[in-house]
Amino acid sequence: MTIGIIGLGLIGGSIAMDLRISDFAKHIIGNDYNSKNIRYALQRALIDEVMDIKNMIEHVDLIILAVPVNVIKKMLPDLLHLIYDKTVILDTGSTKHEICQSVVKHPKRNQFVATHPIAGTEYSGPQAALTGLFNKKTVVLCNTEESAPEALKTVKKLYRQLNAEFIELPSDVHDKHAAYLSHLSHIIAFSLAKVALGFQKKSTENVFYMAGSGFSSTARLAKSSPETWLPIFQSNKAYLLEAIEGYLQKFMKIQKTLQEDDLEALCQYMAEANDIKKYINPNLA
């Protein structure tokens, strides 16, 4: 199968690496608006060759759209118009509802499969690409009833090469869950980084000697690229603001127990939060 990848960043690049190792992709054609990314992707042999999108369309069986979510939304309807009837497009965006809505009445909607592989790091660009990034990770497939069964089959086959697992969800439900379980964590990390950097500015010493593994873990996502995350926040604004509000209520509750020396309530709060042990995988943190 010949595969086109538009967007040679962390996600596009990591998919390329694993598709090369498996036999799924006989030939990979890349495209990126950033010429540095293209040079790097060629240097690392993530792709076989570069083409502009019009040319790419002539040669590929499947297109992976791994660009920021606002760019996916903008490109997808035109791309669908341009591709052959047997070509499949999948996207890898972290929000799904706006993207699905942008093509809901498109005559070639069924050639598109909306996916969100829950994998990544705080780094970006083809230099951050990793093999095995999707190993045992979850891929959410959204609104699959709107995709042709054959297209869906191809996309599942692709993700199986990466050793990923699937769940299927309506795009709106996906976005709500993503707000609480992924996007909020980024808002929190950005805010923690800002207050620590502000504190550093006012200090005469380097206060980061104190930044052990706890701070590094909690603030890690603050290294994430605004180019990727600004469009995600924007496109999931309503649910993200709901999650932010819910978080603020919890945060202010623990603040209040501390202000009022309500040690019993503070202890109970922490013990309840400890339940998170049941849900998060220690190997991921």
Place this chain on the structure above:
Amino acid sequence: MTIGIIGLGLIGGSIAMDLRISDFAKHIIGNDYNSKNIRYALQRALIDEVMDIKNMIEHVDLIILAVPVNVIKKMLPDLLHLIYDKTVILDTGSTKHEICQSVVKHPKRNQFVATHPIAGTEYSGPQAALTGLFNKKTVVLCNTEESAPEALKTVKKLYRQLNAEFIELPSDVHDKHAAYLSHLSHIIAFSLAKVALGFQKKSTENVFYMAGSGFSSTARLAKSSPETWLPIFQSNKAYLLEAIEGYLQKFMKIQKTLQEDDLEALCQYMAEANDIKKYINPNLA
């Protein structure tokens, strides 16, 4: 040297493991109020034998006080009274000012060295003890002018066996830095865990399929033990509330930019937060 360790948890247990590997401790005597911890410490051969504190004092050259900070504050003055003139005590508490204040006028103050090894995990108890936990980590030594030079020398020698590095700070400055760079991260993680668990309760599906490495990293510290952390929050209340207030201001600023679609300000906020890359060690996250 014969060493006594009071508190056979993650920190006490990990120190024991490394002191055994080096030749620094010829004999380690342990004590813990929790009989399960004692059994486990003996099983894992973290210690050679168990004694009550009165007996331990008769046999040891150095006592490591690795119990929660409220217990350190309570035990330290009496312990200092009981020990021989050449015995040294060090504590490993995460807050230092209250502990130092509790013995500031003690006639045997100079036999005590106040330390904070910046190392740990979200787990607790002797079963969580690890070799190499302090390797290349920072140990803060507080108010060293109040310790006898010989006592300080012994304590530095001990931490050098663990391959740790030092900085020296006044206890009050240490606590302020710890509030912003360590304790605040815990408050944040507890709050994130609480909102995610609350969201899960209201959901019909398991929403944690979405908990990838980002959430796991940001919420990791929510697994931390209330027994350790409640006394830390309490003893650093004033600075922690200051850090909480500073964080809330930053958090509400990013919330406002999102509410008002002020994309330029949101992008700038994130770009500024990205500066954290300069300060945190990717190997720690």
